Amino acid sequence: MKSFVVFVVSRWYAFGHAFRGWWYVLRTQQNAWVHAVAATLVFILAAWLQLPPRDWAVLILTVAMVFSAEFINTAIEAVVDLASPVQHPLAKVGKDVGAGAVLIAALASILIGLLILGPPLWFKFFG
DSSP states (O other), X not given: OHHHHHHHHHHHHHXXXXXXXXXXXXXXXXXXHHHHHHHHHHHHHHHHHTOOHHHHHHHHHHHHHHHHHHHHHHHHHHHHHHHOSSOOHHHHHHHHHHXXXXXXHHHHHHHHHHHHHHHXXXXXXXO
């Protein structure tokens, strides 16, 4: 029983760390707010279009992919700033590559959104 309590308490603390990280990204990264607004609009639109569960699953995974990339990029930036307080060419590479990952995820999410939302929107307005 004691090991179960230790496990539950450690998970509680782990979730606390994760939520602090989530809050840090939302507080400090303007792009995270852009992603949040875009995701909210996509979910509202998907509900209005009454998309099937499979389309919802793809949209949720896509939004998660973009947020994960943004969170990992923020972590990379923090670690690079800690390890290299002065400007260094490799520090710039690390930050640029992290930002590139977010860009790829965001561009892919736009394409996925167009593929999933485009046809039902077209049908709703012109069908």
